[in-house]
Amino acid sequence: MTESLKFLRADLAKLAAYKPHPGGASTQPLDLLDTNESPLDLPQELKVKLGNFYQHSLEANRYPDGGHTQLKSAIAEYVQESAELTDQITPNHISVGNGSDELIRSLLIATCLGGNGSILVAKPTFSMYAILAQTLGIPVQTIERQAHNFAIDVEQAQVAISNRSKETTPVRVVFVVHPNSPTGNCLTSAEIEWLKSLPKDILVVVDEAYFEFSKLSLVAEISQRPNWIILRTFSKAFRLAAHRVGYAIADPEVIQALEKVRLPYNLPAFSQNAALLALQNRQVLLPLVTETICQRDLMWQELSNEFASDLQLWRSQANFLYIRLAKAKDQDLELASLVTKLKNCGTLIRHTGGGIRITVGTEAENQRTINNLRACLLSIS
Numbered sequence: 450m451t452e453s454l455k456f457l458r459a460d461l462a463k464l465a466a467y468k469p470h471p472g473g474a475s476t477q478p479l480d481l482l483d484t485n486e487s488p489l490d491l492p493q494e495l496k497v498k499l500g501n502f503y504q505h506s507l508e509a510n511r512y513p514d515g516g517h518t519q520l521k522s523a524i525a526e527y528v529q530e531s532a533e534l535t536d537q538i539t540p541n542h543i544s545v546g547n548g549s550d551e552l553i554r555s556l557l558i559a560t561c562l563g564g565n566g567s568i569l570v571a572k573p574t575f576s577m578y579a580i581l582a583q584t585l586g587i588p589v590q591t592i593e594r595q596a597h598n599f600a601i602d603v604e605q606a607q608v609a610i611s612n613r614s615k616e617t618t619p620v621r622v623v624f625v626v627h628p629n630s631p632t633g634n635c636l637t638s639a640e641i642e643w644l645k646s647l648p649k650d651i652l653v654v655v656d657e658a659y660f661e662f663s664k665l666s667l668v669a670e671i672s673q674r675p676n677w678i679i680l681r682t683f684s685k686a687f688r689l690a691a692h693r694v695g696y697a698i699a700d701p702e703v704i705q706a707l708e709k710v711r712l713p714y715n716l717p718a719f720s721q722n723a724a725l726l727a728l729q730n731r732q733v734l735l736p737l738v739t740e741t742i743c744q745r746d747l748m749w750q751e752l753s754n755e756f757a758s759d760l761q762l763w764r765s766q767a768n769f770l771y772i773r774l775a776k777a778k779d780q781d782l783e784l785a786s787l788v789t790k791l792k793n794c795g796t797l798i799r800h801t802g803g804g805i806r807i808t809v810g811t812e813a814e815n816q817r818t819i820n821n822l823r824a825c826l827l828s829i830s
C-alpha cells in the first residue's frame with residue numbers, strides 16, 4: 450500500500466474487488482450464461498406498466514418508502530401461498546434488501562462484526578458470503594463437501610462448530626444454499642437434521658435464491674426456529690436482476706435486527722414497484738420456470754449422451770448445470786482455457802469452485818452452448 454493511502458485498512462490490500470459481468474464490455478454479441486439470470490426480459494406489457502408508474506405516479510423528488518410497506522405485504526402473501534403454510538407469515542417476518550447481497554452484509558453486521566464471531570461455509574458455494582465477510586474483517590471457516598454429491602461433510606462441520614480453542618473465533622453463522630450454487634444440489638435430509646441440531650446461539654442462513662426452480666423450501670421451519678433465516682431474490686425466476694431486490698424471511702426479532710443495520714432508503718421506489726408488479730403478475734412470469742427446467746434436463750441429457758467420456762456432469766435443481774472435465778490433469782488450468790475458448794465462440798460461462806457453471810438459457814442459446822462446447826472440447830483433445 451502506498452505511503453499516502455495509510456488511512457486504508459491494511460487487510461483490504463489482500464482483497465480484490467468483485468469482478469462484475471464482463472458481458473456489457475464485450476465487442477462481440479455473447480450468450481450471457483455466467484450469472485444465472487433469466488434468459489427472458491420482463492414482458493413488454495409489464496415494462497409499459499412500470500414506465501407508466503414512473504411517468505404518472507412516482508415522485509422523483511421524494512425518498513422511497515423506507516419501510517417497503519406494500520412490497521413486504523405482497524412478499525409475505527407470496528411466501529405464505531407458495532409454501533402452503535399454516536403458520537402466518539406477516540410483513541414483520543420480512544426484510545427487503547438491495548439484492549440478497551445487501552441482506553447477507555446486513556446479517557454479517559448484525560452477528561459477527563467486531564470480533565463477535567466467524568462464519569462457516571462449505572465450498573464450493575456462493576462466493577459472496579466469504580467476500581462480504583472478509584470486507585468486514587470477519588473470519589471465514591471453510592469445510593469440504595462430499596466429492597460425489599456435494600453434500601456437506603457434516604462431521605467436519607461439527608468439528609468446526611465445536612472448536613472453542615483460543616486461536617479461532619467461534620462460528621456464529623452457518624451459510625447453506627438450497628439448492629447450492631454452483632453445484633445445483635439441494636440439502637439432503639441428513640444436512641437438514643444437522644442444521645436443526647445446531648445450538649440456538651448460531652444463526653442458520655438458508656439461501657433459497659433458486660427456490661422457484663427447486664420448489665423446495667425450509668420456510669416452514671421459521672415459526673419454530675428463531676435462529677434460522679431464509680434468503681430469496683427477485684434476480685432469478687422473477688427476471689428482475691437489473692432492479693436488485695432480495696428479501697429475508699425470519700422471526701420478527703431477527704428481522705428487527707436487520708432493519709436496524711441497513712441503510713434507511715436502501716431500495717429505490719422504481720425497484721420496489723418492479724418487484725411488486727412482478728409479484729402481482731407471477732402467473733405471467735413464473736411459467737417460464739417450467740420451460741427452463743425442461744431445457745435444463747434436455748441439456749443435461751444431451752451433454753451426458755454426447756460427452757460421457759469428456760465431461761463429469763451433476764443433476765441440478767436450479768437454473769444452471771455444474772460440470773467438470775472427466776480426464777483433466779490440471780482441472781482449473783484446463784477449465785480456464787475452455788472458458789476462454791467458449792467466450793471467443795460467443796458463450797460466456799462461469800469458472801468457479803473447481804468446475805464450470807452454465808446458466809440454462811433459451812433453447813437457441815443452449816443449442817449454441819452445446820455446439821460451442823463440442824468445438825472447444827475437440828480443439829482441446
Ligand SMILES: Cc1ncc(COP(=O)(O)O)c(C=O)c1O
Binds near residue numbers: 485656681693
Ligand atoms: C445463492 C445466491 N444467493 C444470492 C445471490 C444474489 O442475489 P441478488 O441478485 O439478490 O443479490 C445469488 C446470485 O447469483 C446466488 O447465486
